[in-house]
Amino acid sequence: MLFWIVTGCLTLVVVATLLRAQFRGGEQARPAAAYDLDVYRDQLREVERDLERGVLSPADGERALTEVSRRILAADAALKNATSAARGARRGPLLAIVTAVALVGGSFAIYLELGAPGYGDLALADRIEAAQILRSERPSQEIAQASVLESPPVDAAPDYVALVERLREAVEARPDDLQGLTLLSQSEARLGNFAAAHVAKARAISLKGEDATAQDFSEYADLLVLAAGGYVSPEAEQMLERTLAMDPQDGAARYYYGLMMSQTGRPDTALRIWDQLLREGPMDAPWIAPIDAQMPDIAMRAGVDYARPTFGTGRGPTRDQIDAASDMSPAERMEMIQGMVAGLSDRLATDGGPVEDWAQLISALGVLGDLDQARAVFDNAMEVFGGDPTAIDMLNRAADRVGLQ
Numbered sequence: 355m356l357f358w359i360v361t362g363c364l365t366l367v368v369v370a371t372l373l374r375a376q377f378r379g380g381e382q383a384r385p386a387a388a389y390d391l392d393v394y395r396d397q398l399r400e401v402e403r404d405l406e407r408g409v410l411s412p413a414d415g416e417r418a419l420t421e422v423s424r425r426i427l428a429a430d431a432a433l434k435n436a437t438s439a440a441r442g443a444r445r446g447p448l449l450a451i452v453t454a455v456a457l458v459g460g461s462f463a464i465y466l467e468l469g470a471p472g473y474g475d476l477a478l479a480d481r482i483e484a485a486q487i488l489r490s491e492r493p494s495q496e497i498a499q500a501s502v503l504e505s506p507p508v509d510a511a512p513d514y515v516a517l518v519e520r521l522r523e524a525v526e527a528r529p530d531d532l533q534g535l536t537l538l539s540q541s542e543a544r545l546g547n548f549a550a551a552h553v554a555k556a557r558a559i560s561l562k563g564e565d566a567t568a569q570d571f572s573e574y575a576d577l578l579v580l581a582a583g584g585y586v587s588p589e590a591e592q593m594l595e596r597t598l599a600m601d602p603q604d605g606a607a608r609y610y611y612g613l614m615m616s617q618t619g620r621p622d623t624a625l626r627i628w629d630q631l632l633r634e635g636p637m638d639a640p641w642i643a644p645i646d647a648q649m650p651d652i653a654m655r656a657g658v659d660y661a662r663p664t665f666g667t668g669r670g671p672t673r674d675q676i677d678a679a680s681d682m683s684p685a686e687r688m689e690m691i692q693g694m695v696a697g698l699s700d701r702l703a704t705d706g707g708p709v710e711d712w713a714q715l716i717s718a719l720g721v722l723g724d725l726d727q728a729r730a731v732f733d734n735a736m737e738v739f740g741g742d743p744t745a746i747d748m749l750n751r752a753a754d755r756v757g758l759q
Contacts, residue, residue: 365458391429398422482741485619492618495589498582499549508546518545525554532561543577552577568601579610586614595744602710602748605631609641611744616648621655623742628652630708633663699731709735709745713752720756728756 401422405415493501518541525534535558542551555574559566575593579586586594591614597607612627628645635642646662653660698715701707712735719728732753739745 369458388433391426391433394422394426394429398426482620486741489614489618492588493585495578495582495587498585498587502581502583505546508544510545515545518542529557530561532558535561539573539577543580548577548581552581568597568604568607571597571600572604572607575610576606579613584613586610586617590614595747598744599747599751602713605634605639605641609645612645616652616655620741621652622658625649625652625656625658625660626708629660629663630710706738709739709742709748712738713748716749716752716758717755720758725756725758728753729758732758 398419401410401415401418404410405412410418518538521534521538521541525531525538528534535554539551539554539558542548542554552574555570555577559570559574562570571593575590575597578590578593582590590610594607594611594614597604598611601607608627608631612624612631615621615627616624628649631639631641632645632649649660649662698711698718702711702715712731716728716732716735719725719731732749735749736746739749
């Protein structure tokens with residue numbers, strides 16, 4: 355309400371100022387040509403009286419009458435022009451009123467169409483809370499799939515379509531055939547039947563049980579997202595979290611997790627995840643092109659002036675490097691790890707970085723035996739990523755590995 359009151363008052367002041375100037379401009383004084391005309395007429399009468407009294411000779415009187423008459427005609431023409439201009443000026447206020455009404459009404463209509471009346475500014479905590487509500491209340495996989503328009507059939511060879519149909523019949527006859535289910539899932543995906551593909555994939559994962567790999571869950575999540583038309587449902591999110599718990603470096607899962615964050619009001623988190631994927635590369639990874647296409651919009655929504663990084667800049671010490679350092683002599687291990695840890699620590703302190711960087715720094719500090727510093731880094735990272743459950747889980751696992759918990 356305060357916004358409307360202030361805006362309305364400012365608008366009235368501006369419009370009133372413009373109208374006042376127009377009205378004052380319309381209040382014209384008597385034109386100067388009218389005074390000149392009065393003077394010339396008096397002169398004409400004076401000449402006529404002088405002729406009657408014989409003060410002027412007929413020749414001088416005729417010349418005087420001619421000159422005064424000429425001036426009267428010129429003054430009369432000037433008076434007519436001034437009168438026309440005054441009439442135009444009197445029409446100015448009416449035009450100003452019409453213009454003011456059109457501007458105010460048009461501005462209000464545009465704001466109602468493009469603006470957000472009654473929508474106040476939100477603090478960061480409120481935005482995060484709103485994003486969490488949106489994330490928890492978003493549609494399920496079933497609802498999302500039902501809303502997706504049916505895609506035109508994939509142009510496949512008749513022989514291949516017939517082969518897939520026989521595969522469907524074989525799997526239906528042998529529902530516990532793991533190899534058949536795996537092939538069916540891949541074949542349905544190639545035909546664009548993503549809903550059928552993820553059903554077959556789910557059955558294959560169920561048969562594998564504890565032997566199911568991170569890649570299995572990543573592929574399942576991929577099929578769920580494709581079946582929902584690019585939407586990351588709660589069911590797909592569960593598969594992504596399971597994938598990342600088993601393999602935090604899975605590129606497809608990280609891409610889709612960033613996409614989910616973008617769809618649920620957290621473009622800042624999506625930007626951080628996708629930026630790291632761009633930095634790691636490789637250039638031909640399947641998620642690079644869609645990230646490039648969406649990054650400008652994500653950066654704008656996150657309020658970041660984003661510059662695309664180059665591929666393969668690295669994130670500091672890898673897990674393999676840390677494990678290799680464990681087999682070195684104490685002096686060699688110190689020399690190798692301290693250099694990497696110092697560079698990584700400096701970069702995180704100045705530029706920040708993804709959760710993977712923080713987790714690796716915690717692990718490296720644990721190898722060095724600097725548990726106090728590892729604890730300080732862990733506490734700092736928990737504050738930075740407090741709103742990201744996946745990041746918190748990754749940090750907790752890194753802390754467990756070095757004995758902080």
